[in-house]
Amino acid sequence: MEDVLKRWRKGSRARQVYMFDPTNYGGHGSTDYDKFMQCDPGDLYDIPCALSNRYEPYVAVRYCEDLPPYQEQFTGYGKNKVSQALQMRQSGYLYSQLGGGYVVHYPHLNSPSREKWNKGTQFDPDEHHGIARSKTRRAEVDRLFKQFKDWMYDELPEDMTRTLLCSNTTNDDDKLWL
Incomplete structure (x- = not known):
C-alpha cells in the first residue's frame, strides 16, 4: 500500500489524481x-469544520442503534x-481523516436515476437553462431535503454538533431547486 500512496502523491502533484467530483x-x-498526504498510516486528523451542509465524506463507522439511518x-x-x-x-459524530486509508472511485456511466436527476420532465425556455425546475427529479428531491433539514433542526439539539460549519461557509440552500 505504501507504493500506491507514493504513486498517488506523485499523481496528485502532477494533477493526474484529484478529489472525487471536483465540480x-x-x-x-x-x-x-x-493533510492526508502528510499523515502517517493510522494517524487521525480531525476535520475542524465542514465547508458545506452538502459534505458527504466516505465514512467507516461501527453500527449502533444511535447511528442515523439513510432516510x-x-x-x-x-x-x-x-x-x-x-x-x-448534527448528532455529534466527529469526522476524522485516516492516514494511509483511501477509497478509489472508478468512473462509470450515469445510472438511470442520475439521468432522471439531470433531466427535466417539462421544458420552458423562460426558466433556468431551459428546464422548468419545479418539474425535475432534482427539484422533488431538493424539496424532500428541505423538509428533512427542517425536521432535523427541530428534533436534534444543535449543541451536540462537534464538527461545526466553517466561518466562510456559503448558504447551501441557494443551490437547492425549490
Missing part, C-alpha cells in the same frame, strides 16, 4: 487532501448520503 466542492471540499424518502439518486452525513454531524 462538487461542497460535497468533498472539507476533506483536507494536503427512506431519498430513493435513487440525490441527497441520501448528504442527509445521513448531515444528521451524523
Whole structure:
C-alpha cells in the first residue's frame, strides 16, 4: 500500500489524481487532501469544520442503534448520503481523516436515476437553462431535503454538533431547486 500512496502523491502533484467530483466542492471540499498526504498510516486528523451542509465524506463507522439511518424518502439518486452525513454531524459524530486509508472511485456511466436527476420532465425556455425546475427529479428531491433539514433542526439539539460549519461557509440552500 505504501507504493500506491507514493504513486498517488506523485499523481496528485502532477494533477493526474484529484478529489472525487471536483465540480462538487461542497460535497468533498472539507476533506483536507494536503493533510492526508502528510499523515502517517493510522494517524487521525480531525476535520475542524465542514465547508458545506452538502459534505458527504466516505465514512467507516461501527453500527449502533444511535447511528442515523439513510432516510427512506431519498430513493435513487440525490441527497441520501448528504442527509445521513448531515444528521451524523448534527448528532455529534466527529469526522476524522485516516492516514494511509483511501477509497478509489472508478468512473462509470450515469445510472438511470442520475439521468432522471439531470433531466427535466417539462421544458420552458423562460426558466433556468431551459428546464422548468419545479418539474425535475432534482427539484422533488431538493424539496424532500428541505423538509428533512427542517425536521432535523427541530428534533436534534444543535449543541451536540462537534464538527461545526466553517466561518466562510456559503448558504447551501441557494443551490437547492425549490
